[in-house]
Amino acid sequence: MRRVRYEVSGGPEVLLAEEVPVPEPGPGELLVRTEAIGVTLPVVRKVREGTAPVPLGGEVAGTVVAVGEGVLGFAAGDRVTGLCFSHAYAELALLHETMASPVPDRATTVEAVALVRSGLVARGAYEAAHPRPGDAVLVTAAASAVGSLALQYAKAGGASRVVAAVSSADKEEFVRALGADEVVLYGDESWGDPVDVVIDGVGGDLLGPAVRALAPDGRLVAFSSGGGTIDAYELLIRSASVIGFHMAAIARDKPDVYARWLHELWELHRNRTLRPQVFAEIPLTEAARAHEIIESRGNLGKVVLVP
Template sequence: MLRVRHQVGGGSEVLFAEEAEVPEAGAGELLIRVEAVGVTLPTVRKVRELREGSEPVSLGGEVAGTVVATGPGITGVTGFTPGERVTGLCFADAYAEYAVLSTAMTSRIPAGVGAVEAVALVRSGLVARGVHEAARAEPGESVLVTAAASAVGTLALQYAKAGGAGRVVAAVSSADKADFVRGLGADEVVLYGDADWGGPYDVILDGVGGDLLGPAVRALATGGRLVAFSSGGGTVEAYELLLRGASLIGFQIRAIATGKPALYERWLRELWQLHAAGTLRTAVHEEIPLAEAARAHALIEERRNLGKVVLVP
């Protein structure tokens, strides 16, 4: 099978394609024939953090495809069987023609939904759902979403609208994204470099992190909640939170999937229902051949994507 991996060496960073053996599903796992791979920001950042001389590393991501084999003890226990179409989060060797998924991070794709649409919806939609839950967002409150043109951001905007937010504001890196995010429900648009983000806000959902955490905290209203869900790190001055009586909350969907599986399943059912009803629309920037994974990473690194970037084997 074709597989894409990453290596640092010779003064350059390389995503390279190679032939590899088809993996085998272990206990609690499924082997799928991959039809689409969703590129995630954490994976892109992981690549950039590697050092000179690093061994080739596997790349994680969201995948969708067809089950071709099940690991020991799967059939008859979870109901997953060969031939079913599924999607899930793969933490190793997702950039490949075949991938292994843990059943805890896998869900069935409803009839009539394509693989590309599934990888654009499921993980990003669950994160968007989760950050709104973590923020305890109430109808009528003001909500600011950073990285609003990203896969998660586009769905977070729509969740805020569907939840009855009084004002939904999108924060983006450049003005050329304004029409795009307005089309997904944003009432207003601000740029990261603006001196005034138009606050204060009751809720801020931050998918960027790093240097943006400071201005995000300063844009909170009294009693406001900032939910940080990016892999970008960053620090916050405790005094800024104390000054506003505000809260900083961290969120990670993997913690919900593994620690609260019943809640994860309920959110997943709700997600498909909202999608079927047209309340949540996916946005796919481009479908890119698997062998051109470097181009997909560049789109995200340069903040040029509008929605999900998808690799297609």
């Protein structure tokens, strides 16, 4: 089977396609023939900045072809999606049963990859802010896979005003179509009237203006892998707070919450409250092109690899 890996850290050009044996599912694992593989910013950053090569993990969706010992909830022929922590950039990937969920008949596997992980992160980050009816909400990286769904969550959750923060003006039409009432650019001197909630998927240097955008008693939820530093004085003068959110902690420590959110996510997709956005479907062997799109912030929604 074909798989993509890298031997040294660097830009997208370090990604290599290779032929490798088909892996065997171990206890609790599913062997999935992948039909869609999500490309995420954290994985792109690992390739660029990591100290040593690691398997290219990520969201996968496809059809189960074999199951390992002890698997009870799935069988060969089932369509599933989930987060693969080993080699996801592959024609066949191993997915642990606890991280897998069924794909409804009404959805495609590409839709599943665009919706599930990004939607769970968007939902969790928004809920971590303890939103109140009538709150004004600002979403950074609003044109990304997670950000585009966070906009929709805020709109459906009763926000009085939804502000999309994006890197360039050519993304304005896209985010307005998803419910943004206002659009600001990262480099703008002001991000307009203060907001009650900031959902931040960028981090780094953007944390400063994100905190300054908060109204008194505002809440910023940070879920980006970009890190960054926050000026405590800026929080003090606003009586504001910063909340960290990590989806893996929910999946690991609160499986009942994870399952409930997953069920609600598919219901919101069914009634069209949430519309996952797919920017590009790119052949697996052209994974470098997918990483280039993410690094250049050129995507409007999800970038998906298809074997």
